[in-house]
Amino acid sequence: xxxxxxxxWKELLQVVRNRAMIPIxxxxxIVQLILLSFAATNEVKKIGLAVCDNDHSTxxxxxxxxxxxxxxxxxxxxxxxxxxASATLEDDQADAVLVxxxxxxxxxxxxxxxxxxxxxxxxxxxxxxxxxxxxxxVIQSLRRDLSLEIVPVVRQKPAVxxxxxxxxxxxxxxxxxxxxxxxxxxxxVLVTILTMMLTAMNIVREREIxxxxxxxxxxxxxYQFIIGKLLPFLxxxxxxxxxxxxxxxxxxxxxxxxxLWLVFAFCVVNLIATLAVGMLxxxxxxxxxxxxxxxxxxxxIFILMSGLFTPIDSMPLWAQYLTIPNPxxxxxxxxxKVLLKGSGFDxxxxxxYTMLILGxxxxxxxxxxxxxxxx
Numbered sequence: 486x487x488x489x490x491x492x493x494w495k496e497l498l499q500v501v502r503n504r505a506m507i508p509i510x511x512x513x514x515i516v517q518l519i520l521l522s523f524a525a526t527n528e529v530k531k532i533g534l535a536v537c538d539n540d541h542s543t544x545x546x547x548x549x550x551x552x553x554x555x556x557x558x559x560x561x562x563x564x565x566x567x568x569x570a571s572a573t574l575e576d577d578q579a580d581a582v583l584v585x586x587x588x589x590x591x592x593x594x595x596x597x598x599x600x601x602x603x604x605x606x607x608x609x610x611x612x613x614x615x616x617x618x619x620x621x622x623v624i625q626s627l628r629r630d631l632s633l634e635i636v637p638v639v640r641q642k643p644a645v646x647x648x649x650x651x652x653x654x655x656x657x658x659x660x661x662x663x664x665x666x667x668x669x670x671x672x673x674v675l676v677t678i679l680t681m682m683l684t685a686m687n688i689v690r691e692r693e694i695x696x697x698x699x700x701x702x703x704x705x706x707x708y709q710f711i712i713g714k715l716l717p718f719l720x721x722x723x724x725x726x727x728x729x730x731x732x733x734x735x736x737x738x739x740x741x742x743x744x745l746w747l748v749f750a751f752c753v754v755n756l757i758a759t760l761a762v763g764m765l766x767x768x769x770x771x772x773x774x775x776x777x778x779x780x781x782x783x784x785x786i787f788i789l790m791s792g793l794f795t796p797i798d799s800m801p802l803w804a805q806y807l808t809i810p811n812p813x814x815x816x817x818x819x820x821x822k823v824l825l826k827g828s829g830f831d832x833x834x835x836x837x838y839t840m841l842i843l844g845x846x847x848x849x850x851x852x853x854x855x856x857x858x859x860x
Contacts, residue, residue: 488705492646492713496687500717513726514675515732522668522737529615533579535562537570542590544631548601552583557569557619574606574680581605581616593631664737669824672729673816676752677759678784681720684763686773686781687714688855693773711852722756723749742827751819751833754840759810759812768854787813815840848854 500506521651534552538545552558560578564570573579584602592599603620607613658665691697705713726749733739763780770776790797790804797805808814815836822828830837 496717534558534559535570535573535579535582537567537584540589544590545585574634668733669820670817673820681763684760685766685776688767689776743823757844764851
């Protein structure tokens with residue numbers, strides 16, 4: 486144990502003496518957390534809307550005002566020329582075109598079905614789908630209002646059954662704040678990425694500056710060397726997690742309903758697996774550039790398949806199986822469950838046990854892969 490403590494002390498001294506390393510470990514993650522939490526959002530607002538009104542009636546004007554009263558639409562053109570309205574969609578001046586046909590108000594007053602046309606730019610499928618959903622919600626809202634105002638012309642018609650009233654509540658994020666959803670996940674991603682990158686370049690850096698040969702001729706065993714390299718970055722990862730949680734609470738007022746001890750306990754087992762991946766990369770690469778490219782390859786896969794932006798349940802079945810050894814996917818899910826839902830150990834035990842098995846397995850592989858030779 487004394488040898489391991491000496492190696493840990495050596496690594497920590499190298500970090501402290503490197504003036505560029507301190508900002509990388511403290512300031513940069515907080516800046517990234519703040520920027521990404523504000524910028525990385527699936528909310529779609531300020532949708533450009535062109536309205537082609539061929540009815541020029543009170544109801545058509547109310548429909549236009551109903552669209553503009555929401556925060557989601559911005560009027561780009563109001564006209565009765567359908568070609569001009571469609572041209573705004575083709576020229577990317579508008580994202581959606583609403584066409585109101587002639588006789589729209591007359592048909593509603595007579596109780597006849599009336600149709601509207603909505604053209605949506607769906608190059609961005611997410612934006613197009615949300616624009617259509619928002620528009621449908623606005624139209625249904627106006628329809629409900631008009632159904633209460635319009636007196637049936639033919640009173641002999643049978644009475645229509647009362648509409649079903651639905652009330653709902655948003656649990657765990659009542660105000661639907663996107664930062665509340667994103668900050669815990671982004672924090673988990675930043676902690677794992679930072680520690681994996683630093684670990685991946687650690688042994689390679691020793692090899693490039695020539696100090697690895699001095700370590701190889703000592704009686705230090707391979708497992709002592711690997712553990713001595715991993716533990717300092719585990720402490721650094723926990724330190725960054727503490728800073729990130731503090732910033733998330735102070736800046737974004739993130740709810741912390743669950744146990745922070747549980748968050749840090751899972752962070753330990755998760756970072757062990759993450760650091761082992763970085764150590765495997767470091768033992769395989771010859772230069773820091775190679776280590777950076779290899780770690781970037783794995784990080785892109787880990788992030789995009791982590792469930793940070795898209796639900797894992799929506800992925801194909803084969804892709805869902807690939808997320809099992811993905812430490813970021815487990816970290817993101819645990820952070821959201823514990824902080825936002827107040828989940829306990831029973832709710833995250835599958836994630837915990839998976840990382841508990843994966844970590845020692847990858848460390849053993851890194852120890853086996855490391856060659857204590859001079860070449």
